[in-house]
Each structure stands twice: as structure tokens, then as C-alpha cells.
Amino acid sequence: MLVKGLSKRSVLIGVLLSILILRRCYDRYWDPNLIITFFDVGQGDSALIQFPFGKTMLIDGGGGWGKLSVGERVLIPELLRLGVLRLDHVVLSHPDSDHAFGLLEILQKMEVGQVWLSSYFQKPPRPRILQDIEHISKSRKIKINHLINPYQLQINGVSTLLTPLGIDAHSKNDRALLLGIEFSKCRALFTGDIEQGGELEMVTRSSKKVHLLKVPHHGSLTSSTRQFLKAFSPRWAVVSVGFKNSYRHPRKEILHRYRLMGINLLRTDFHGAVRLTLSPEGKVSCETYLGDCGVSRCD
Numbered sequence: 001m002l003v004k005g006l007s008k009r010s011v012l013i014g015v016l017l018s019i020l021i022l023r024r025c026y027d028r029y030w031d032p033n034l035i036i037t038f039f040d041v042g043q044g045d046s047a048l049i050q051f052p053f054g055k056t057m058l059i060d061g062g063g064g065w066g067k068l069s070v071g072e073r074v075l076i077p078e079l080l081r082l083g084v085l086r087l088d089h090v091v092l093s094h095p096d097s098d099h100a101f102g103l104l105e106i107l108q109k110m111e112v113g114q115v116w117l118s119s120y121f122q123k124p125p126r127p128r129i130l131q132d133i134e135h136i137s138k139s140r141k142i143k144i145n146h147l148i149n150p151y152q153l154q155i156n157g158v159s160t161l162l163t164p165l166g167i168d169a170h171s172k173n174d175r176a177l178l179l180g181i182e183f184s185k186c187r188a189l190f191t192g193d194i195e196q197g198g199e200l201e202m203v204t205r206s207s208k209k210v211h212l213l214k215v216p217h218h219g220s221l222t223s224s225t226r227q228f229l230k231a232f233s234p235r236w237a238v239v240s241v242g243f244k245n246s247y248r249h250p251r252k253e254i255l256h257r258y259r260l261m262g263i264n265l266l267r268t269d270f271h272g273a274v275r276l277t278l279s280p281e282g283k284v285s286c287e288t289y290l291g292d293c294g295v296s297r298c299d
């Protein structure tokens, strides 16, 4: 007997969608590639890393529109569409609402393995959203890690380094948890909203060239210094911004700087979601909501 109110057609659609999601979920456990997706979350940041053979990590969860959460409206449907039913790791770059608000729904509604935070977030004033994240995680028995020193994970052949910055930071944006990943010959760097101070700290710690850069602080005038871009010398960069946002991010001076340095810049307000697929042989395939954006190699 059918559930009251549901037609045969809607039950059939539900079954077909479930089969599709489970099929995608199954396929991920056989996929040797590393896939990085920058979601189109308006003004904010959220990216998914799908490691080879099925492990997953979400970095930031975007913000919201008033009381509407990006987590509920964008991320959970997109994750299901990709066949991601579990997030093994959730990383918060810093507790600003355009990065953290959407995580509340994710932590409440999805299966999550561990949450990674920086100990420097605890510096006063301690934001309310951080307390909410910790409260939900504890109530759902999700392990929380507070990092005070860099921490390296090896996830299915991918070297993953979490670096808490900002012991002397004056800007709260520079009290950040950054993520660097290395797979085959490819490196990617996720920078949260760091500004000049954080960029300088990064350059003094390491200046290994990266293939892909998450543009710091949505392309603001206070970030993407020449010294930082020269040190890391990315080939691709992705800036996550809202269409016609009130901050005027990314700033035209910064766009000009990326162009002058020959860095391919993709922006979520124009291209929509951006996905880079990295093969074990070092091939990088780029696609956006608008279509293919090229192929390159990590050398």
C-alpha cells in the first residue's frame, strides 16, 4: 500500500534517485582520482575534497541568506547528488559566519567523522557560532580536534597538512586553520580569509609552489600580496564570492594582479561551482558549471 499522499510516480522517482545516489557513492570507492569541488555558496566559502577511494573532507560550510542556511539549501543537496553520504573530516578555516554558519546544518544532519578547529579560535571574544559547532558536535558524539601545532594526515595516499596560524595575529582573519594537500606532483592550498599578516606567516613557513590556490579572503585588497603569490606561484586560483556582493569582492586591483602574474582565475559568481580532478599521474582537469575550463599537468 502506498503512503498516504504519495503517488506511484513520486515513489518511483524517489527510488530512482536513491539508486542514482547509491551508485555514485559506490563508484567513489573505486575512483583513484582526487576531486576538489568549490561550491557556489554566494558570499562565503565551502569546498569538498573527495580523496581517492572514497574518503571525504569539507572545508568550511558557507553562510546563509538571513535565516536560510547554505548548508541546508546548497551543500546537503549537492553532497547527496555527488553520492557523498558521509564526511570523514570537517575543517573550519575560521569562525566567521560566511564560513561557519552552513556547517551547523551539516553537523546536525549528516554523518561526520571528525571536526578540525584551531586552538587560536578560542582567543576572546570567542564567537557564538564556535560554541554552537562544539555543542552540536558533542551532542552527536563527533570527535573535535583543537590544533595548536601543524598536524599531518595521510588519507589514501594524499598528504594533508593542517596548519593553525595566528599566535600573534591582530586580525581575526589571520587566526586561521589552513590546509595544504599534496597528491602525486600536485599541491593545493586552502587559505580561509587570511590577510597580509597570515600570508607573510605562510611564506616564512613554506614557499613550495602550488598548483591550485583558494584565493584568500574572497580577493580583498588586504590579501593576495605580490610576495605571497610569487612565493606559491599557483597555476589555478579559485575565488568564492557572491554575485554583485556589497564588499565588491574580488577587487579589480587584485584581479589585475592575478592576470599580470599569469594565474588562471576562476570565480564562483561567474563560473558557478568549480571542480578540479587530479589524476595519480598528475593530470588536472578543470570543469565549471559553465563547462570545461581546461586541462594541465602538475610538473
Ligand SMILES: [Zn+2]
Residues within 6 Å of the ligand: 044, 045, 096, 098, 099, 193, 217, 218
Ligand atoms: Zn569569508
